[in-house]
Amino acid sequence: MFKENIKLRLTATFLICFLFFLQLNAQRWDVPADKKSKNSYIKFDGNTAKEGEAIFTKNCKSCHGDLGKSNGIKTMNPAPPDLSQALTQELTDGELFYILNTGRNAMPSFKNTLSEEERWKAISFIRSFNNKYVQVLSKTDPTKSKLVKINCVFDSLSNKLKLNIIANEKTGVIPLKDAEVSLFVTRYFGKLQIEKTIRTNADGIAIFNFPKDLPGDKTGNVDVAIKVSDELYGEIESVNKFNIGIPTDKLGLTQNRAIWNILKKAPWWIIITYTSIVLTVGAFLLYIIFSLLKIRKLGEN
Amino acid sequence: MLDQSKFDKITSDLLKPIRINHSFMVWMGFLGVSLIVCLYAYSVQLDKGMVVTGLRDYVSWGMYISNFVFFVATSLIGMLISAVLGLSGEKWASPLARIAEIIALAFAAVAGLVIISDMGRPERLINVFLYGRIQSPILWDVTVVTFYVLISALFLYVPLIPDLKICYDKMNQLPAYKRNIYKVLSLNWIGSPEQIKIIKQSTRILAILIIPVALAIHTVTSWLFASTTRVGWDSSIFGPYFVTGAFVSGSAAVIIAMFFYRNNFKLQDYITEKHFDKMGKLLVLVSLIYLYFTLNEYMVPGYKMKKFDAMHIHALFTGTHALLFWSVQIFGLVLPIVLLLFKKMRKPLPMLVVALFVICGAWLKRYIIVIPTQEHPFLPIQNVPMNFKIYTPSLTESLISLAPIILVLIIITILSKVVPIIPVHETIEHLEETK
Numbered sequence: 001m002f003k004e005n006i007k008l009r010l011t012a013t014f015l016i017c018f019l020f021f022l023q024l025n026a027q028r029w030d031v032p033a034d035k036k037s038k039n040s041y042i043k044f045d046g047n048t049a050k051e052g053e054a055i056f057t058k059n060c061k062s063c064h065g066d067l068g069k070s071n072g073i074k075t076m077n078p079a080p081p082d083l084s085q086a087l088t089q090e091l092t093d094g095e096l097f098y099i100l101n102t103g104r105n106a107m108p109s110f111k112n113t114l115s116e117e118e119r120w121k122a123i124s125f126i127r128s129f130n131n132k133y134v135q136v137l138s139k140t141d142p143t144k145s146k147l148v149k150i151n152c153v154f155d156s157l158s159n160k161l162k163l164n165i166i167a168n169e170k171t172g173v174i175p176l177k178d179a180e181v182s183l184f185v186t187r188y189f190g191k192l193q194i195e196k197t198i199r200t201n202a203d204g205i206a207i208f209n210f211p212k213d214l215p216g217d218k219t220g221n222v223d224v225a226i227k228v229s230d231e232l233y234g235e236i237e238s239v240n241k242f243n244i245g246i247p248t249d250k251l252g253l254t255q256n257r258a259i260w261n262i263l264k265k266a267p268w269w270i271i272i273t274y275t276s277i278v279l280t281v282g283a284f285l286l287y288i289i290f291s292l293l294k295i296r297k298l299g300e301n
Numbered sequence: 302m303l304d305q306s307k308f309d310k311i312t313s314d315l316l317k318p319i320r321i322n323h324s325f326m327v328w329m330g331f332l333g334v335s336l337i338v339c340l341y342a343y344s345v346q347l348d349k350g351m352v353v354t355g356l357r358d359y360v361s362w363g364m365y366i367s368n369f370v371f372f373v374a375t376s377l378i379g380m381l382i383s384a385v386l387g388l389s390g391e392k393w394a395s396p397l398a399r400i401a402e403i404i405a406l407a408f409a410a411v412a413g414l415v416i417i418s419d420m421g422r423p424e425r426l427i428n429v430f431l432y433g434r435i436q437s438p439i440l441w442d443v444t445v446v447t448f449y450v451l452i453s454a455l456f457l458y459v460p461l462i463p464d465l466k467i468c469y470d471k472m473n474q475l476p477a478y479k480r481n482i483y484k485v486l487s488l489n490w491i492g493s494p495e496q497i498k499i500i501k502q503s504t505r506i507l508a509i510l511i512i513p514v515a516l517a518i519h520t521v522t523s524w525l526f527a528s529t530t531r532v533g534w535d536s537s538i539f540g541p542y543f544v545t546g547a548f549v550s551g552s553a554a555v556i557i558a559m560f561f562y563r564n565n566f567k568l569q570d571y572i573t574e575k576h577f578d579k580m581g582k583l584l585v586l587v588s589l590i591y592l593y594f595t596l597n598e599y600m601v602p603g604y605k606m607k608k609f610d611a612m613h614i615h616a617l618f619t620g621t622h623a624l625l626f627w628s629v630q631i632f633g634l635v636l637p638i639v640l641l642l643f644k645k646m647r648k649p650l651p652m653l654v655v656a657l658f659v660i661c662g663a664w665l666k667r668y669i670i671v672i673p674t675q676e677h678p679f680l681p682i683q684n685v686p687m688n689f690k691i692y693t694p695s696l697t698e699s700l701i702s703l704a705p706i707i708l709v710l711i712i713i714t715i716l717s718k719v720v721p722i723i724p725v726h727e728t729i730e731h732l733e734e735t736k
Binding site: 061062065066071073259260261262263266267270271274278281284285287288291292294295296297298299300 | 432433434435436441444448451452455459462488489490491493495496499500502503506507510514683684
């Protein structure tokens with residue numbers, strides 16, 4: 001009886017530990033091997049950490065808090081960890097980069113809000129809290145991205161945007177094969193992605209269907225941002241104006257008379273009400289003053 | 302036929318307090334020294350900036366603004382007693398009219414200064430006039446406060462003209478230059494029928510004019526809050542809620558003043574127990590109306606308990622502000638109503654005590670309206686020092702808030718030492734009419 005009881009307890013304890021372990025494991029990140037081994041082409045030093053700190057303060061601190069102080073938001077589930085913790089520092093640079101790119105749960109993806117350079121600098125800042133860290137630099141040459149050229153043609157009949165991405169190497173023109181391409185239109189507050197991210201074919205070509213109902217500026221111009229990400233050539237971004245939107249000319253919020261506008265553009269009803277009240281009360285006051293003067297005059301005789 | 306000696310007695314009784322005596326000097330000395338201490342605190346604030354107060358990013362309206370609301374509120378009583386009661390023919394209130402007007406003028410005039418104490422850069426006040434937008438309730442408030450001060454001053458002055466003449470005639474022991482001030486201010490008053498007619502008409506115009514302006518001043522003050530979407534301020538009954546609350550604190554202020562004038566100036570024959578009895582009933586009436594509005598203000602959101610309303614109401618009812626909240630409601634509102642229902646309590650001394658409770662409650666009530674909701678903004682507060690989350694007024698701030706109260710006492714004291722606080726001319730007239 002007694003022995004059995006112990007067995008039962010032991011099994012239960014093991015089971016609980018196992019579940020706990022699973023649970024912990026579930027919280028770690030499952031990063032594909034090729035992404036895991038990715039490294040930064042920027043050398044991490046005091047300067048990059050400093051720039052990274054500014055990026056961190058602006059984009060990450062509101063959730064993660066200050067590094068080393070464990071003062072992130074506690075009410076989220078899972079809670080954003082203090083990134084100076086050992087568990088995070090054990091991750092490779094590639095894994096951190098992947099986490100920043102994809103996000104998970106409440107952790108947002110920063111792929112489209114921060115440039116690759118900014119993302120690496122943020123990581124540089126996170127690494128500056130780990131004195132055991134030794135950086136492995138990436139072999140990619142950042143200057144290589146300068147060789148890349150993006151040609152785009154818009155076909156107004158089919159409403160398709162065709163991109164041809166090539167690199168002008170000394171040895172000749174090489175199409176960028178299998179490079180990630182994303183298309184965005186700039187708007188107030190960030191960018192709007194058009195379709196999904198796709199990859200170029202063997203000829204370096206990627207084709208996007210452009211929506212027909214996208215509002216443009218007065219003349220229908222739209223700023224289109226093309227973002228290319230290639231293993232060898234790194235990240236390339238180019239912004240072009242295309243006349244492919246619907247011309248829109250809406251009055252700005254401050255163009256008409258409104259409560260929130262400047263004094264000169266106050267609504268008529270307020271101007272009329274306010275001034276008539278002020279004038280009426282003022283007139284009565286003047287009348288009283290006038291009466292007082294009359295009293296004085298009457299007393300003189 | 303009333304004999305001349307009776308008139309003479311009234312005149313000398315009512316003019317007697319107009320002299321500088323020992324207790325006046327002591328009282329003014331006390332006020333003066335206290336004011337200097339508070340002004341020193343203000344100089345510290347000017348030097349170091351608003352960081353010397355408890356105000357931070359989230360609670361940016363603190364004691365100063367609640368003080369301002371209290372001042373505007375208390376000043377409204379002039380309109381209720383002198384105008385509303387006067388116009389409706391409540392003769393019992395006429396000896397109290399001037400007291401009410403003096404209180405109104407003092408509080409309204411100082412209210413403008415209170416706002417300046419909330420400015421880190423007071424010299425920028427001029428920008429309100431240069432760049433003010435008439436779409437903003439702030440500008441409306443500046444406008445109505447200015448008008449109210451002007452009208453209150455005239456409303457005090459116009460009925461005073463005959464009395465100023467009496468002062469000039471009777472107080473021949475005064476130095477010549479002082480008597481001359483009375484002479485100039487009494488505008489050649491001879492009491493001719495035309496003059497009397499003009500005074501009557503002007504007083505009437507002012508009495509009517511002051512009613513909408515007084516309502517406007519406190520309604521606009523309430524709109525400074527109600528025109529935002531903040532929980533606890535975003536209410537459609539804030540205007541009447543503030544106005545009725547104003548009558549409560551104003552009535553209490555008048556009762557306190559009545560008590561001291563009656564005792565110190567030996568005016569027992571003029572401010573009688575009957576006046577206290579009537580003022581007690583008036584206080585009960587306005588407090589009941591205020592209680593009704595208070596009930597609406599908390600009951601309606603409290604029944605629905607919408608997410609953000611609930612946070613605010615829990616903080617008041619059971620949370621960090623509960624002690625203050627319930628003390629104010631019970632000792633500043635409910636108990637006074639119950640006590641004053643008994644005739645025995647409507648005697649001078651008990652009423653003084655009740656009125657003191659009511660007026661302290663009224664001040665704290667403004668504190669409860671202004672501050673707690675700012676500790677629960679719609680967006681969560683993150684990663685800020687503790688003193689950003691919970692507002693605690695600093696000592697400097699408290700001293701600066703005390704300064705306007707001292708200033709009001711100084712103004713009231715001085716005014717009641719230069720003019721008869723019970724209208725002499727009207728009292729005599731009243732006697733003649735009723736003989």
